[in-house]
Amino acid sequence: MDRPTFRISGYIGAGWNTASALAEFLAAHSSRDVDVIVNSPGGDAFEGAAILAEAEAHGRVRFRVRGIAASSASLLICGGASVLMHPAAFWMAHHPWSIIAGDADALRKEAELLEKVGRTDAEIYSRFSGQPVPRVESWLAAETWLNAEEAIALGFADGLDGDAQPEAPAEHDYTKHSAAPSALQRQARENGWAAVPSEPKGGEQ
Numbered sequence: 001m002d003r004p005t006f007r008i009s010g011y012i013g014a015g016w017n018t019a020s021a022l023a024e025f026l027a028a029h030s031s032r033d034v035d036v037i038v039n040s041p042g043g044d045a046f047e048g049a050a051i052l053a054e055a056e057a058h059g060r061v062r063f064r065v066r067g068i069a070a071s072s073a074s075l076l077i078c079g080g081a082s083v084l085m086h087p088a089a090f091w092m093a094h095h096p097w098s099i100i101a102g103d104a105d106a107l108r109k110e111a112e113l114l115e116k117v118g119r120t121d122a123e124i125y126s127r128f129s130g131q132p133v134p135r136v137e138s139w140l141a142a143e144t145w146l147n148a149e150e151a152i153a154l155g156f157a158d159g160l161d162g163d164a165q166p167e168a169p170a171e172h173d174y175t176k177h178s179a180a181p182s183a184l185q186r187q188a189r190e191n192g193w194a195a196v197p198s199e200p201k202g203g204e205q
Contacts, residue, residue, distance in 0.1 A: 003062070004028075005035045010170055012043030012051070012072045019050035026058045033060045036080070041172035042071025045096045045117055052124070055079035064161050065089045065148075068169040068184075074156070075121055078128035084161035085148035090169060090181065091156055093125060093136075094143035129155030143179045 006025045008017045017040065026034065036055065042048070049072075055061040056079040063069075063080040070092035077083050085091065096117045100110045122140060126133045131154060151157040173194045174184040188194050 003033050003035045005037060008036060008038045008040055008051070008073070008076075010040060011172075012040055012076070013047040014043065017043070017051075018047060019054050022051055023054045026054060026061070030058070033062065034058070035062050035064055037064045037066055038069050038073055038077060039065070039067035039167050039170045040070070040073035041068060041170050041174075042073050042092075045072045045075070045121075048072030048076040049120075051076040052079035064164060065091070065157070066161070066164055066167040068092070068172075070172075075124060077157075078124050082159075083157040084159050084164075085151055085157045086161045086164050086166055087148050088166050089148050089161075090184065091146040091148070091151040092144065092177075092180075093121075093140055095140045096121065125156070131155060143177060145179055145181055 004025070006022060008022075010017060022036070052075060055063070055076070059081060061080045063077040063083045065077065065083065065085040066089055067086075068090045069077055069085075070090065071094060074091050074093050096114050100107065102110075118137075118140060122133050122136045125131070125136045125140075129136070146154065146156065148157065148160055152159060169184060169187065171191070171193050172188065174180045174188040175194050177185075
């Protein structure tokens with residue numbers, strides 16, 4: 001029997017890429033194994049964490065990464081019972097960041113919040129992969145990009161999704177990530193994605 005399927009495509013927090021939309025889908029299939037297809041460059045960190053929590057609570061979610069699972073998208077798949085990646089897909093994790101304007105106090109508070117979120121993220125990645133927290137923190141600091149085989153070897157995915165149809169990575173300006181694979185940066189330039197506005201307001205990657 002085919003599994004009910006939900007798609008997360010594009011920025012986390014935009015459109016149907018929300019915890020509330022996933023929760024409604026999961027409630028309709030509370031006793032079923034389900035698939036959630038992910039092709040996302042990231043987005044709102046808090047929304048990603050909420051999606052993770054919904055998947056964990058259901059307990060029978062298989063995430064299938066096609067194209068890319070980056071930033072908050074790579075975090076949310078840690079809530080799955082299992083994670084498969086298409087052989088051509090990419091995975092990326094980094095420290096959360098945000099854009100803010102304000103006085104010194106506001107900037108300090110934002111920095112403290114980002115540090116807390118970063119520590120929590122590292123613990124989640126560690127719990128899912130079995131990698132030590134300090135090692136994960138070093139990968140977040142470096143903005144780490146992995147192909148499917150590397151992600152599997154490090155415990156961030158369980159296997160290859162070789163039967164799935166390949167998908168191009170979700171639209172995003174990959175040129176603003178200096179560590180991004182050259183193929184992604186080239187794709188962003190060739191498709192004009194470098195001119196695409198950044199994530200939804202309030203989003204934190």
